[in-house]
Amino acid sequence: MDLRPALTARPPRSAADGHAATVTATDGAPGRRRLRIDGTDVVSFVLGAAILVAVASAIKWSFVATLDPGVLLQYWRPLLRGALTTLAITGAALAVGLAVGILLAVLQQLPIGPARWLILVYVEVWRNTPLIVQLFWIHFGLPLLTGISTTAFASGFLALALQSSAYLADIARAGIQAVPRGQWEAARALGLPAVSLWGEIVLPQALRVMIPPFTNLALSFLNGSALLGLLQVGELMTAATRISDYTFKPIEVMSAAGLLYLLLNLAIGRAAQGLERLTAVPR
Amino acid sequence: MAAEAIITCEGVVKRFRGFVALKGVDLAVRAGEVVCIVGPSGGGKSTLLRTINALESIDGGSITVDGRRLPGSGRDVRHIRREVGMVFQSFNLFPHMTVRRNVALAPMRARKLGAAEANARAERLLARVGIAEQIDKYPDQLSGGQQQRVAIARALAMEPRVMLFDEPTSALDPEMVKEVLEVMRELAGSGMTMLVVTHELAFAREVADRILFMVEGAIAVAAPPKEFFANTADARLASFLSKML
Amino acid sequence: MHFDTSVIAQNLPLLARGLELTLLLVAASLILGTAFGALACVGKLLGRGLLYWIAVGYIALLRGVPELIVMFWIYYCGPLLLGARLSSFAAALAAMSLYAGAYLAEIFRAGVLAVPRGHVEAARALGLAEPFVWLDIILPQALRTMIPAFIGVVTIIVKVSGLASAIGVAELVYEATIVSGQSYRYFELFTAVGACYFALIFPLSLLAQRYEAARARRLR
Ligand SMILES: Nc1ncnc2c1ncn2[C@@H]1O[C@H](COP(=O)(O)OP(=O)(O)O)[C@@H](O)[C@H]1O
Ligand SMILES: [Mg+2]
Numbered sequence: 001m002d003l004r005p006a007l008t009a010r011p012p013r014s015a016a017d018g019h020a021a022t023v024t025a026t027d028g029a030p031g032r033r034r035l036r037i038d039g040t041d042v043v044s045f046v047l048g049a050a051i052l053v054a055v056a057s058a059i060k061w062s063f064v065a066t067l068d069p070g071v072l073l074q075y076w077r078p079l080l081r082g083a084l085t086t087l088a089i090t091g092a093a094l095a096v097g098l099a100v101g102i103l104l105a106v107l108q109q110l111p112i113g114p115a116r117w118l119i120l121v122y123v124e125v126w127r128n129t130p131l132i133v134q135l136f137w138i139h140f141g142l143p144l145l146t147g148i149s150t151t152a153f154a155s156g157f158l159a160l161a162l163q164s165s166a167y168l169a170d171i172a173r174a175g176i177q178a179v180p181r182g183q184w185e186a187a188r189a190l191g192l193p194a195v196s197l198w199g200e201i202v203l204p205q206a207l208r209v210m211i212p213p214f215t216n217l218a219l220s221f222l223n224g225s226a227l228l229g230l231l232q233v234g235e236l237m238t239a240a241t242r243i244s245d246y247t248f249k250p251i252e253v254m255s256a257a258g259l260l261y262l263l264l265n266l267a268i269g270r271a272a273q274g275l276e277r278l279t280a281v282p283r
Numbered sequence: 284m285a286a287e288a289i290i291t292c293e294g295v296v297k298r299f300r301g302f303v304a305l306k307g308v309d310l311a312v313r314a315g316e317v318v319c320i321v322g323p324s325g326g327g328k329s330t331l332l333r334t335i336n337a338l339e340s341i342d343g344g345s346i347t348v349d350g351r352r353l354p355g356s357g358r359d360v361r362h363i364r365r366e367v368g369m370v371f372q373s374f375n376l377f378p379h380m381t382v383r384r385n386v387a388l389a390p391m392r393a394r395k396l397g398a399a400e401a402n403a404r405a406e407r408l409l410a411r412v413g414i415a416e417q418i419d420k421y422p423d424q425l426s427g428g429q430q431q432r433v434a435i436a437r438a439l440a441m442e443p444r445v446m447l448f449d450e451p452t453s454a455l456d457p458e459m460v461k462e463v464l465e466v467m468r469e470l471a472g473s474g475m476t477m478l479v480v481t482h483e484l485a486f487a488r489e490v491a492d493r494i495l496f497m498v499e500g501a502i503a504v505a506a507p508p509k510e511f512f513a514n515t516a517d518a519r520l521a522s523f524l525s526k527m528l
Numbered sequence: 529m530h531f532d533t534s535v536i537a538q539n540l541p542l543l544a545r546g547l548e549l550t551l552l553l554v555a556a557s558l559i560l561g562t563a564f565g566a567l568a569c570v571g572k573l574l575g576r577g578l579l580y581w582i583a584v585g586y587i588a589l590l591r592g593v594p595e596l597i598v599m600f601w602i603y604y605c606g607p608l609l610l611g612a613r614l615s616s617f618a619a620a621l622a623a624m625s626l627y628a629g630a631y632l633a634e635i636f637r638a639g640v641l642a643v644p645r646g647h648v649e650a651a652r653a654l655g656l657a658e659p660f661v662w663l664d665i666i667l668p669q670a671l672r673t674m675i676p677a678f679i680g681v682v683t684i685i686v687k688v689s690g691l692a693s694a695i696g697v698a699e700l701v702y703e704a705t706i707v708s709g710q711s712y713r714y715f716e717l718f719t720a721v722g723a724c725y726f727a728l729i730f731p732l733s734l735l736a737q738r739y740e741a742a743r744a745r746r747l748r
Contacts, residue, residue, distance in 0.1 A: 044579040048581070128726050130687035137719065141716075180375075182374075185371070186375035186377070189369035190364070223593070240597075258598075266592070281378050282424055
């Protein structure tokens with residue numbers, strides 16, 4: 001099995017590679033690769049075909065023929081509304097999580113011992129337990145403690161916001177620490193007040209560093225929010241399970257819902273790239 | 284002399300986890316004086332400058348700048364930082380702000396200047412250091428020499444009474460050293476009190492009123508340029524000078 | 529309200545059985561996921577051909593669609609498509625393995641690509657046969673760099689396993705839901721279950737951090 005082309009991460013035809021050099025010589029057309037089948041293509045095809053054949057032979061094709069995409073034409077509105085709700089609840093939760101996370105990260109930089117420890121515990125507890133347990137704890141357990149019962153929507157929102165704040169505190173901490181020491185010193189030497197030091201020098205630079213990890217987090221929370229469907233919060237997963245239960249057409253409906261999540265993922269990834277370009281500092 | 288001193292260090296001690304970086308430094312700088320500090324790397328030159336600006340706390344002795352004493356209250360520290368400008372070896376410009384904003388920011392935030400006034404000041408100072416036409420660019424779009432001149436303008440924008448320079452030309456390509464030294468020379472001529480850590484001995488000889496030789500956390504020699512370069516009594520200075528030439 | 533530990537004590541056997549199933553589910557899906565991941569990794573490394581595109585599609589799909597959708601999809605659609613019965617455990621296992629595989633594929637690939645090219649070329653220049661280049665040079669180094677990320681996937685899979693309760697797998701979350709539904713002691717049970725997951729996941733996170741820090745030190 002020749003994994004070399006990918007492994008060396010450069011064009012497969014190069015004079016530096018002994019094996020390839022002979023090929024170039026016999027081809028007699030350096031720079032222009034003629035269509036040539038080698039071991040890589042054979043292995044890739046044989047293994048790929050084996051997978052496809054295995055899957056295809058397991059599927060009951062007579063059933064596939066009865067699939068009815070028409071159900072989607074009938075129910076695209078509630079699905080779309082669910083997708084928008086997913087986007088809204090995830091977005092709002094992440095916005096709150098970002099604000100709280102940054103606040104925690106800033107507090108963590110200040111020399112207040114107990115606050116540091118409390119924040120550390122908070123962050124680690126939320127990060128090291130499953131969202132589903134947090135969701136049930138908030139929705140079913142917490143009201144017994146506080147006496148305030150929350151709606152499914154509020155519980156779902158709270159779970160997403162709290163967990164994301166813990167992850168974002170960590171991301172913000174890394175972002176703040178990525179700001180070079182010289183920036184702090186220059187700001188201090190200029191006598192900038194603390195508000196300006198944080199608000200105009202440190203955080204703007206930290207936020208830029210945070211965009212890629214924040215994007216990853218946003219995508220994982222977008223998908224994680226499907227969990228709220230278990231409480232019938234009314235977002236995309238709720239819509240999908242309701243329609244699928246009602247119509248008895250899980251394949252069409254669940255596939256469509258999955259596709260919608262995929263599209264949201266791609267759109268957010270794109271938007272993040274745009275944001276990164278937009279906030280890039282000219283150089 | 285001590286009466287009109289604007290910076291007075293008395294027995295300043297600085298430790299880093301047991302390692303003594305400053306071993307009781309005494310120094311008085313008069314208003315309008317230009318003092319250059321030379322010496323081998325690790326001698327404590329940067330540390331001394333940073334303690335004067337309260338970027339490092341001190342473990343012994345005292346520093347008085349413009350009538351305020353260190354160690355002191357937060358108010359004293361803020362006062363001193365406003366009255367003392369600092370230029371770093373690595374420029375430390377704010378990369379996410381235009382050159383104009385780099386210069387105008389501190390007067391607005393720490394001196395409560397209006398935006399229009401701060402901008403006008405930025406324009407004037409950037410013209411003075413010879414980069415008026417780069418005013419709306421970002422730091423990373425400038426050469427090292429230009430960045431360092433912006434950093435000088437940024438420090439001057441606070442209208443400080445003292446300027447500290449920590450090897451301002453050490454990170455620069457040789458052809459850019461001259462343009463920065465030119466700005467510093469002009470500044471010295473204008474009567475600014477300056478404390479300059481540098482390896483540019485020719486500059487020190489020409490501009491300084493006094494040159495200090497710092498080794499192992501102490502000032503070993505302090506003399507006007509003529510005497511300084513004629514000094515043969517201190518073996519370490521002689522060896523240092525012979526290496527620099 | 530007081531924290532009533534007796535309900536936990538009384539139902540300890542049930543919860544223990546749930547934990548057992550959680551651990552079984554995690555272990556099995558990591559083993560299967562490693563196989564899927566290795567195959568998809570080979571596909572990505574090949575760089576072209578049928579297997580490459582299958583790997584690309586598989587990874588993009590599984591990383592772009594919620595775990596819960598994958599689980600529901602397999603549980604509800606699997607029996608229809610395959611025309612066979614599918615237990616909830618099998619459905620959860622399939623979903624989690626596929627999910628783990630998609631993550632592991634990228635981790636494996638990054639590990640292989642992180643091996644310095646010079647080492648590979650030196651081995652080939654010494655006349656080492658290709659299988660030995662992989663066994664003796666690439667894999668040992670790649671495996672070492674993968675450890676923190678692999679542990680990270682383990683923690684993710686432990687967390688994802690809780691979703692299996694939604695399709696009726698009687699793992700830890702499921703048992704807690706049942707017991708608390710009867711006793712109305714939600715707060716106690718989910719606090720205990722949360723603590724249990726924390727006890728599983730936190731040490732792994734620390735371990736991953738330790739490895740990561742050690743690797744960063746070595747690179748410096
Ligand atoms: N933040 C610090 N932590 C520990 N040691 C330091 C720190 N800053 C400086 N030092 C040490 O103090 C000594 C003096 O450093 P410095 O003032 O930078 O010397 P110079 O500027 O003359 O080269 C050096 O030995 C240096 O390693
Ligand atoms: Mg220095």
